Amino acid sequence: MTGLLGPAEIRELAARLGVTPTKKLGQNFVHDPNTVRRIVTTAGLTPDDVALEVGPGLGSLTLALLPVAAHVHAVELDPALAAALPETAARFAGTAAERLTVHPADALRVTADDLAGPAPTALVANLPYNVAVPVVLHLLAELPTLRHGLVMVQKEVADRLVAGPGSKVYGIPSVKLAWYARSRAAGKVPPNVFWPVPNVDSGLVAFTRREPPRPDVPRKAVFAVVDAAFAQRRKTLRAALAGWAGGADRAAAALTAAGVDPSARGESLTVEQFAAIAASAPDAPGGEQ
Numbered sequence: 001m002t003g004l005l006g007p008a009e010i011r012e013l014a015a016r017l018g019v020t021p022t023k024k025l026g027q028n029f030v031h032d033p034n035t036v037r038r039i040v041t042t043a044g045l046t047p048d049d050v051a052l053e054v055g056p057g058l059g060s061l062t063l064a065l066l067p068v069a070a071h072v073h074a075v076e077l078d079p080a081l082a083a084a085l086p087e088t089a090a091r092f093a094g095t096a097a098e099r100l101t102v103h104p105a106d107a108l109r110v111t112a113d114d115l116a117g118p119a120p121t122a123l124v125a126n127l128p129y130n131v132a133v134p135v136v137l138h139l140l141a142e143l144p145t146l147r148h149g150l151v152m153v154q155k156e157v158a159d160r161l162v163a164g165p166g167s168k169v170y171g172i173p174s175v176k177l178a179w180y181a182r183s184r185a186a187g188k189v190p191p192n193v194f195w196p197v198p199n200v201d202s203g204l205v206a207f208t209r210r211e212p213p214r215p216d217v218p219r220k221a222v223f224a225v226v227d228a229a230f231a232q233r234r235k236t237l238r239a240a241l242a243g244w245a246g247g248a249d250r251a252a253a254a255l256t257a258a259g260v261d262p263s264a265r266g267e268s269l270t271v272e273q274f275a276a277i278a279a280s281a282p283d284a285p286g287g288e289q
Helices: 007-017 033-043 060-065 079-099 129-142 155-162 172-180 219-231 248-257 271-280
Strands: 050-054 071-076 100-104 122-126 148-154 181-189 202-209
Touching: 007 079, 033 060, 033 122, 033 148, 033 181, 033 202, 050 060, 050 129, 060 071, 060 079, 060 122, 071 079, 079 100, 129 148, 129 155, 129 172, 148 155, 148 181, 155 172, 155 181, 155 202, 172 181, 172 202, 172 219, 172 271, 219 271, 248 271
Parallel strands: 050 071, 050 122, 071 100, 122 148
Antiparallel strands: 148 202, 181 202
8 A cells, every 4th residue: 555644744734735624614634544544445445446535635545545446536625625635646646646536526516427537336435524424325326336335424423324223313314325225334433533633433334235125116205205204203104294195194095005004103114114105105296315
């Protein structure tokens, strides 16, 4: 592996660029080489994988990805950081820097057409805490070539993403990620590997793309049911889905047709059951991603 960034290199780069991490952009830069090595190893990249990194910052994880991936797409919202990343790669990664393409863009707006070159197959990123869930869901929706990934997010968010039915933290992120992929918790990361040091632990979430549980049901229709069910999660599904179905009686009928008890609550349902509910009411309005 080529040279990686430690605390001294991180602070030198930041000082040279006049960069101060901001909470607005959710910037916490990793300054521990062992952590980025661990992320890349856990991601299980093959030499054929094309990595997509969101929020590369000063380049800590980028430098660990370049030697092991066929190509790296780095999407960076901060213009100063995006402009500096190719130079950092050339300085520390040698000829592997040629595999890097930097996209000065908002990951929440990126589409497949924006990523010129080889199509991404793996998402590997230290995601900004404030947009982690929407970024993951947006990229899985927009980039069907993404086969697997490993993301570092706030530990609380990691727990929600991998939670199963019946868990206290099972909710919208859990179900929507399950629509796209099988996921698992892949470890915890302490605060002291970041600059500045956050006041929470981070967690690693690994996922592998799968076929939707009900390819015959539109994703937006399923997600509309999920959103409605958890908007009032303490209510029974008969009550929580009344607005979605056009009345409590219609909601009960759709639930019964799907084989779901109308007195159940959303936190007890699998993604397959949510899809069955959506399929039982084909005239119900579609939701947003």
